Amino acid sequence: MAELADLEDPKTRAVNEKHGDDHGVNLTELRALAKRLKTQQDLARELWETDDTAAKLLALLICRPKAFGRDELDGMLRQARTPKVHDWLVSYVVKKGPHAEELRLAWSADPDPVVASAGWALTIERVARKPEGLDLAGLLDVIEAEMKDAPDRLQWAMNHCLARIGIDHAEFRTRAIDIGERLQVLKGYPTSPGCTSPFAPTWITEIVRRQHDKTGD
Template sequence: MKSPGTYFHAEWNRGTLQRMNVKEILAQLKTLGNEVRRKHNAKAGAPDNQFGVKLGDIRTLAKKTKADQQLALELWDTGNVDAQLLATQLIKPASLTADEVDKLTRSTTCAQVADWLNSYVVAEHPEKEALRVKWQKPKEKDRWAARAGWHFTASRVNKGAEDLDCSKLLDRIEKEMLKADPVVQWTMNNTLGAIGIHDAELRPRAIAIGEKIGLYRDWPVSKGCTPPFVPVWVEAMVARQKK
């Protein structure tokens, strides 16, 4: 008799996966687990509740799984990293209330899940700007909500939003970034870099703040890549724009 895993891979290759429940999907994710990916995830801060499924395999499974909104939310509630990543591909953003999106954001398990949730769910939600304002307030204590707030603030700066007070954003970054949680520091730094790249008037100050704080100064990068250290990053991007 063929094992469930053998059956799954045969069905996977034929692209004929049928509607499964949470238990069955978790079993399928387990068969796709990869030790190298699991170690990579753990090094990046993912909890032990994961199988280490490659991102490409999760996207493929999402395309072949007949799912509904309730199933997606049940997958999210397992707290399993791979299940949450899959859920971001299955959730229908417009079917969620702003409070439900807020709850999902605050129950994120790791940065990769946060990035997929922001990209595939929050970014497509009709109330994303109201959520951005809520999450980006100085008194926000939840690190995943704060990370999302700064993520979408950086996105708005990159798109040239003229209604944002970038000078005040720099005030906050200068005051808060060094003491912020590392997962929040990443998107605060993205905002700092975005201001430096797109606002010529504030560029010297953005670079000076990046130099003073020194975040990611020694970040390792592959040859030809630009590090996230703001003084270097901004200079490289501005030079590229001039070409």
């Protein structure tokens, strides 16, 4: 904790707080610390129990993902209220453990939109990497009905899923683009030069174009 405190930088904190993350540790330095510590599950659990966001992030880098139980992960997600902790927990721990599918189903139906967004993040992973058994048409039905009025984090995750379905599954591409055009979610989102817009029709069209250019199709 003392080492993390020494890494605290006011400028980094100011930038992070704009994104809802209450810590001031440069993530490159945090990863370097994690690399030195290597995997330490007991220390990870102790760090997680602190109220310090940087400590929780470090815990997620040095933990053993498969060592957590299903209920433990559920409790951790409900404690992870800052965006970076939430994202890292899902991406670095839950996705790599044996409970990902069970939690995906439970979280997607949760009334807490932040918890539900984690379920959708796991669904995005399935859409892209293991779509067998997924009801893609049914997912599009839910997105079409609920994305427009969803809270920000849940809306973002649903929109990402919409784009992923359109990119990876040609048979649903026209419908995915049509849903995006009609709902207009994130159409005016500011996008840096060289980056792809998160507006689903633009996102889908651009990534598919790049894939075709790469393969020569």
